[in-house]
Amino acid sequence: MQDPHPHPAVRLDRVSKQYAGAPAATHASPDTSAHAYAVRDISLDIAPGEFFSLLGPSGCGKTTLLRMIGGFADPTEGSVLLGGEDVTGLPPNKRNVNTVFQSYALFDHLSLADNVAFGLKRKGIPRAEIRQRVADMLDLVQLGGIADRKPPTLSGGQRQRVALARALVNRPQVLLLDEPLAALDLKLRRRMQVELKQIQREVGITFLFVTHDQDEALTMSDRLAVMNEGRIEQCGTPEDVYERPSSSFTASFLGTSNLVPGIYRSGEVVLDQGPALPVGTRTGVADGSRVSLSIRPEKIWLSDFEAGMAQVTGVVRETVYSGPTTTYLIELAPGITVHVLEQNTFRSRMEDRWSGGEQVEIGWKPEHCLVLD
Ligand SMILES: Nc1ncnc2c1ncn2[C@@H]1O[C@H](COP(=O)(O)OP(=O)(O)O)[C@@H](O)[C@H]1O
Ligand SMILES: [Mg+2]
Known part of the structure; x- marks a missing residue:
């Protein structure tokens, strides 16, 4: 086919x-x-x-x-x-192609319907067809009921929808x-x-x-x-x-990523100041290379560790409660801190959570960390 x-x-x-x-x-x-x-x-x-x-x-x-x-x-x-x-x-x-910009650039003296119809009129499309396409498009962006209003009377979100309708109506x-x-x-x-x-x-x-x-x-x-x-x-x-970010730029630009410096040696990363942690065999990383171990805050465990996990101890430096989750800032060595994000499912009471100065053990599954150059 x-x-x-x-x-x-x-x-x-x-x-x-x-x-x-x-x-x-x-x-x-x-x-x-x-x-x-x-x-x-x-x-x-x-x-x-x-x-x-x-x-x-x-x-x-x-x-x-x-x-x-x-x-x-x-x-x-x-x-x-x-x-x-x-x-x-x-x-x-x-x-x-059509473009929708951040600034909506609508015609303030025209109704919403006329704003949307503008491009079609210039193309010389028959009036009946224009009316139908404009009505359909305003319905699609949920402005059908206020087609006769003018842009200055709209909220920011409504204006953005007019701009979208005006671009989409050209198909x-x-x-x-x-x-x-x-x-x-x-x-x-x-x-x-x-x-x-x-x-x-x-x-x-x-x-x-x-x-x-x-x-x-x-x-x-x-x-x-x-x-x-x-x-x-x-x-x-x-x-x-x-x-699976392929670079430390992507890892840190998308969300919070912990980047811990160390040296890669046959399936382990030896932290600059700390233990050797299992990371699994990495193809394309030569023994002795300087790397960053990248691990997401939500992939780090604070208890109930399983066999085979990478485990390391640190000191809680900060505890940030934000409703559904708590973020701990944990120092592994001088100058090396990691964020750990935990759902407030089990440790839901304040006194159950760790506080500053406490020593904790953290761990993660080797397959959840990345080794980046
Ligand atoms: N008309 C221009 N003349 C000279 N330099 C420009 C012009 N427009 C953009 N640049 C430069 O090109 C780079 C990329 O800009 P831009 O595409 O606007 O980035 P973004 O949209 O990602 O913020 C910037 O360094 C900017 O200063
Ligand atoms: Mg830009």
């Missing part, structure tokens, strides 16, 4: 962007001018219908990459393909979203995350979503790319990048 989607929705083929006038653009050796690139040598395929996120700290190149896909900036090298067609160099209106092949929820308060943002994901499933359009918020990327994405200094550090499902 023929594959109905022979082409990725978006393909980036060795895309780089150097801004003219950036400090090292005139540098003699391209190898030493990494900092002059906003985006450097990115190749990536995004499948049709995928919810894909670009996650990374401010300044890592997310917006630049999105602008090159939307046609608002040209790559210095490489090409951009949409649905198999090379669109490098084409203007935004010649690409079947783009790909929707680009640049930190669309960043201006919303936390509670509303959480609700919009769920809604946005539902809407995406319903319309089946490929979403390329930019965020610097790791929780947002983990909860919403089918896959995500973690970016750092213009490059992709790691690309995979939320579980891939959270459970």
